[in-house]
Amino acid sequence: MTQWALVALIVAGTVAGDTLQSLEMKRHGEIHFRSGGLGRLAAKLALKKYLILAIACMAISFFAFMTLVSQADLSFAVPATAASFVFDTVLARWVLRERVDVKRWMGAALVAGGVALLAL
Amino acid sequence: MRTDERLIWKTRLFLALVIVSQPLGNLFLTIGMKHRALGSPWDYVAAIFSPYVALGIALLIVWLLSRMALLSWADLSYVLPLTAIGYIITAIIGSVVLKEQISLARWSGTLLIVAGTALVGLTDPRTSAEERARVRASGDRA
Numbered sequence: 180m181t182q183w184a185l186v187a188l189i190v191a192g193t194v195a196g197d198t199l200q201s202l203e204m205k206r207h208g209e210i211h212f213r214s215g216g217l218g219r220l221a222a223k224l225a226l227k228k229y230l231i232l233a234i235a236c237m238a239i240s241f242f243a244f245m246t247l248v249s250q251a252d253l254s255f256a257v258p259a260t261a262a263s264f265v266f267d268t269v270l271a272r273w274v275l276r277e278r279v280d281v282k283r284w285m286g287a288a289l290v291a292g293g294v295a296l297l298a299l
Numbered sequence: 300m301r302t303d304e305r306l307i308w309k310t311r312l313f314l315a316l317v318i319v320s321q322p323l324g325n326l327f328l329t330i331g332m333k334h335r336a337l338g339s340p341w342d343y344v345a346a347i348f349s350p351y352v353a354l355g356i357a358l359l360i361v362w363l364l365s366r367m368a369l370l371s372w373a374d375l376s377y378v379l380p381l382t383a384i385g386y387i388i389t390a391i392i393g394s395v396v397l398k399e400q401i402s403l404a405r406w407s408g409t410l411l412i413v414a415g416t417a418l419v420g421l422t423d424p425r426t427s428a429e430e431r432a433r434v435r436a437s438g439d440r441a
Contacts, residue, residue: 246337250335253329
């Protein structure tokens with residue numbers, strides 16, 4: 180597989196994982212840490228299907244990252260996978276319906292520009 | 300020690316852990332994975348249990364847990380710009396330890412990504428209208 184195809188797989192896994200995780204955690208509501216609450220929380224979260232799917236996506240992303248660093252430079256692999264910021268922002272706007280302000284779009288655009296420079 | 304002083308030192312310690320553990324984890328992962336033949340899923344299992352890859356994964360677990368802990372008391376907008384330094388540390392490690400050739404374009408790309416990440420960190424962490432209303436309501440009660 181070419182290096183950019185691996186980057187695409189890593190980014191897709193990360194973005195799908197992040198979005199599903201955020202979706203499930205927002206549905207759960209803010210976590211309050213009480214004594215003994217953590218165990219109950221872990222048990223409750225283990226039953227959520229979006230969260231299980233999110234973890235599977237992150238695992239795929241991690242194995243693809245292992246493959247990428249077996250053949251590409253680390254100084255390429257880490258910044259290239261930062262492209263996930265850009266797609267995370269787009270999905271945050273359209274799937275999670277977060278209000279993304281100008282500064283955040285500018286941040287995502289800067290990251291996109293940075294990743295594009297890596298392709299040179 | 301006073302509580303606020305303790306919190307400052309705790310924050311500094313965890314921030315250092317978060318910033319350093321990710322590039323170091325990635326470094327050991329890369330050393331362990333370099334030029335490894337990856338044909339079947341078993342090759343991945345064997346890789347995970349090789350010393351360098353295992354050390355890399357252990358450091359990445361430290362990164363994940365210390366970041367979660369830090370985010371439980373510190374603002375994401377404080378954590379995000381500071382941890383973006385990790386991209387620069389990764390580039391320096393790549394150049395110095397792994398002897399990678401880093402072109403001007405790659406350096407500029409990396410710095411743009413740091414700037415972009417830092418910029419996102421300067422925004423309000425909660426942007427949906429309901430969230431803001433909820434936070435405001437709980438503030439009124441306090």
